[in-house]
Amino acid sequence: MSVKIGNIDLGKFPLLLAPMEDVSDPPFRYVCKQNGVDMMYTEFISSEGLIRDAAKSRQKLDIFEYERPIGIQIFGSNIESMREATRIATLANPDLIDINYGCPVKNVACRGAGASLLQDIDKMTAMTKAVVESTHLPVTVKTRLGWDDNTKNVDQVAERLQDVGIQALTIHGRTRSQMYKGQADWSMIRDIKRNPRIGIPIFGNGDVDSIEKAANWRLEYEVDGIMIGRAAIGYPWIFREIKHFFETGETLAGPTIAERVDVCLTHLNKSIEWKGEKTGIFEMRRHYSNYFKGIPNFKEFRMKLVSSENVADIRSVLDEITETFEAEMA
Incomplete structure (x- = not known):
C-alpha cells in the first residue's frame, strides 16, 4: 500500500530529505532529487521573517517544479504570525506546509519556537489548528520525543495534533536536551505507530546513515517511511543505495x-x-x-x-x- 499525505502519493516506503538550516537549499535538493529522494522540504523559515518580508526568508520560499512533492517548513512562537506566514507560504505553491516543533538550537528554542513548544502542548495544538485552518494544503509536523528525559510527551502530541488535522508526523528520536548527542531512540516512535488511535503516516528520523540501519529499522520500528538529514550531506547517493536495496536486496557499489x-x-x-x-x-x-x-x-x-x-x-x-x-x- 502507498503512503499518502492528502493527495500526495509517496509510494510504498518513502525516503524523505530533512529540512536542514543552511543545507537544504535548492542546489542541495537538486542533487538529492537526482538520487531518488521521495519528498523534500525547504530550510525552515521564520514566520516573523516572512511577515516582515525579510529577503533571506523570502528567498527560502523558492521551489522548482522538478522538486515536487516539496513542503515549505515554517516555525515561530506567535500563533497569529504563524497563521499569516502559512498564508504567505501557501502562495508559493508548495505541495504541503510543515511546522517545525523540533529545532533544538538556542536562538530558536529559547525564543519559544521549535522544540520549545514541547513544553506547552496546549499552545502547540492551538498553533497547529491555526495553521491547518489557514491553508488548503496538507499540514504536517516535525518534532522530537519531548523537551528532556522527564517530559517525553510525543505520544500526547501525536494524538492531539492528529485531532486538529495534521496529515503526517515526523519524529526525531531524541529530546531537545539531547540536541544531536547520544543515540536516537526510536522505540517511542514505534509505540505511536502501534497506537490504534493514530491513522496518519509516522516517519522516523535520527541516525539513519546506512542501508543496514534503514532496512533494520524499517522492520523493527514499523514506521511508514524514513527521513534522512545529516547522512545525506555530501552523500546524496544514500537515497539511491537504500532504495536499490529495498527493491532488489542487493547492495550497490558506492559512487566512484x-x-x-x-x-x-x-x-x-x-x-x-x-x-x-x-x-x-x-x-x-x-x-x-x-x-x-x-x-x-x-x-x-x-x-x-x-x-x-x-x-x-x-x-x-x-x-x-x-x-x-x-x-x-x-
Whole structure:
C-alpha cells in the first residue's frame, strides 16, 4: 500500500530529505532529487521573517517544479504570525506546509519556537489548528520525543495534533536536551505507530546513515517511511543505495571518484545559478569535505577548493582530484 499525505502519493516506503538550516537549499535538493529522494522540504523559515518580508526568508520560499512533492517548513512562537506566514507560504505553491516543533538550537528554542513548544502542548495544538485552518494544503509536523528525559510527551502530541488535522508526523528520536548527542531512540516512535488511535503516516528520523540501519529499522520500528538529514550531506547517493536495496536486496557499489566530482560540480553550478557566483562559491565550501569524505590524503585538495574564488579554478581542482584518485580508488 502507498503512503499518502492528502493527495500526495509517496509510494510504498518513502525516503524523505530533512529540512536542514543552511543545507537544504535548492542546489542541495537538486542533487538529492537526482538520487531518488521521495519528498523534500525547504530550510525552515521564520514566520516573523516572512511577515516582515525579510529577503533571506523570502528567498527560502523558492521551489522548482522538478522538486515536487516539496513542503515549505515554517516555525515561530506567535500563533497569529504563524497563521499569516502559512498564508504567505501557501502562495508559493508548495505541495504541503510543515511546522517545525523540533529545532533544538538556542536562538530558536529559547525564543519559544521549535522544540520549545514541547513544553506547552496546549499552545502547540492551538498553533497547529491555526495553521491547518489557514491553508488548503496538507499540514504536517516535525518534532522530537519531548523537551528532556522527564517530559517525553510525543505520544500526547501525536494524538492531539492528529485531532486538529495534521496529515503526517515526523519524529526525531531524541529530546531537545539531547540536541544531536547520544543515540536516537526510536522505540517511542514505534509505540505511536502501534497506537490504534493514530491513522496518519509516522516517519522516523535520527541516525539513519546506512542501508543496514534503514532496512533494520524499517522492520523493527514499523514506521511508514524514513527521513534522512545529516547522512545525506555530501552523500546524496544514500537515497539511491537504500532504495536499490529495498527493491532488489542487493547492495550497490558506492559512487566512484568521477561520480563524486560530477555531483559536486552539479551542486556548485546550481549554487551559482541560484545565489550568484560570489555567494554560490562561498556557500559551497561547507560541502567539499563531505563529498570527498574517506579519501586518504585529501587535505591539500580541500584547501585548494575552499580557497578558490572562481569557477574555472574550482573545476581545475576537481579535474585534478579525478586524475589523482580515480585509479587508486578503483
